Amino acid sequence: MHAIKSPAVDNNHLKLDYASTHQEIVEKCKRGNRRAQFELYRLYSKAMYNLCLRMLRQEQDAEDLLQNSFVDVFAKLHTFRYQSSVGAWIKRIVVNNCINHLKRNRLQIEELEERQAGVHPPEPLEEEDSHDPELSVEAVKMAMRELPDGYRIVFTLYLLEGYDHREIGEILDISEATSKSQYSRAKKKLREIIRRHDFISRK
Amino acid sequence: MQGDPLEQFVNRNRAAFDEELPEPDVWSGISQQLDAQQQRRRSWWQVARIAASVLLLLACGALLGGYFMYQRAQQPPSLEEIAPAYAEMEAEYQREIDQKYQQLASYQHSKVVEQDLKRLDEAVQDLKAELQHAPPGREEEIVSRLLQSYRAKVMLLERVLNRIQTKPTESEKPNIDEARSI
Incomplete structure (x- = not known):
């Protein structure tokens, strides 16, 4: 008992x-x-x-x-x-x-999503160099700084601050689905940036 | 976290993402702002306290004013209000009595006369009180008794004065007789 x-x-x-x-x-x-x-x-x-x-x-x-x-x-x-x-x-x-x-300072998550989706179609880099680069805290931090505002905020709130998508939706006044899609795009974008940095430094 | 190496990496190294330190003057800035707020709150308190004192004074004034108004409302109505026709006569008698009293004041007073006068005054007060609570029909009778008392008082005073003026060195004894005879 x-x-x-x-x-x-x-x-x-x-x-x-x-x-x-x-x-x-x-x-x-x-x-x-x-x-x-x-x-x-x-x-x-x-x-x-x-x-x-x-x-x-x-x-x-x-x-x-x-x-x-x-x-x-x-x-x-x-x-x-x-x-x-x-x-x-x-x-x-x-x-x-x-x-x-x-x-x-005119942050527009929705607008940003549209713009990002339009301007950057699937990046060619991903197919050329699909191996995962060596991750370091510095590399991730640097890549995060390069992320556009909307991506960076959702990525930070979800992965580093531990909010779930419902909470992020509330905070940013967007839908849960938007938060989810922003997050997966942010992750993808981040990987690309890290890979590019890695590629440049190896050259 | 499932297969995402980026998520796994960040979660494993989470603490390393919080390595930067703010400048120490951030706290002094906060402290200064808190001081300023306290100052503002303190001065606000002073204003509030003064306002509260003023309000309290006003409230006391209103309360006292209200109390006196109540007192006045509670006071019995005067003779003028009940029997206005006799009020004038009362005033006349009163004037005469006052005059006699003044004349009498220059002579030595007899205790017995004073007592009698006092008794008459009491009778007047009683009659006045009775008049205020009198049923409508009895008012006239009370008023005439009231005026009788005044008349008696005037007469008493007149006699006393006469006696004193004719025999200035006389003792109090005759005065007693005079008073009793009324």
Whole structure:
């Protein structure tokens, strides 16, 4: 009996612990404690900065957005009720701010999809050189920077930030199907870029 | 993740994608903005507190005003309202009484006279109170009794004054008799 029951209990406990991670710090932040605010920043700033960098590419933009997002986080924290982990909650604010920033610079996912599909028919490179290139973090990061905005965002949100297509659809105000097709095109495009870089460097 | 080598690679090396560090001045920027917000909130609080004080004062004023209005509404109506015809006569008697009192004030007072006067005043007050709750038919009778009391008071005062003026050195004794005889 004990052996059967305990895993469920443990699981439940872990789930609770997940949503209430850093609860003490969060509560202090809600009261405006500056040291707790710095602690929360210290815990999440690095991951959030790298997310901003992937989304916006420019370091200055990423830092500005990180700063404004954390100001937003502390301003809105009193509305946070532990339905999710505070990390996921912060990430959602940062992601939304990134999207808004890109939208202000005329990001059009749907349009982009059409344009990409039209301008780039199946790349000839793929057939010529179908072997998978040696993957490295640097190569992937560099290739991601070359991806058009729409592809890069969907790719980042899905593969690196762990959102599913339904959530990405919500965030970007597109359909789940669009998110899926954008993602597979982004992957294909990324492979092409990596292969091209690899090809150039081998030459 | 199934067969996709790119997805597998990224998932395996996920941590390596978060290696960049923001400049330390990002936090100072955040801290400064938070300070500015707190400042704004504090000054807002001050304004709010002043506004609250003003409101409280106004509320107190309104409450007090309302209380006094209520008090006045609760106060019994005056003689003018009940029997306006007799109000003038009352005023006349009152004037006469006041005048006599003033004259009397220059002489030594007799305790007994004072007591009698007081009793008459009490009778007047009682009659006035009765008048306010009187049934419509009895008003006239009460008013005439009221005026009788005034008349008695005036007479009493007149006699006292006469006595004092004719025999200024007399003691209080005759005064008592005078008072009692009314």
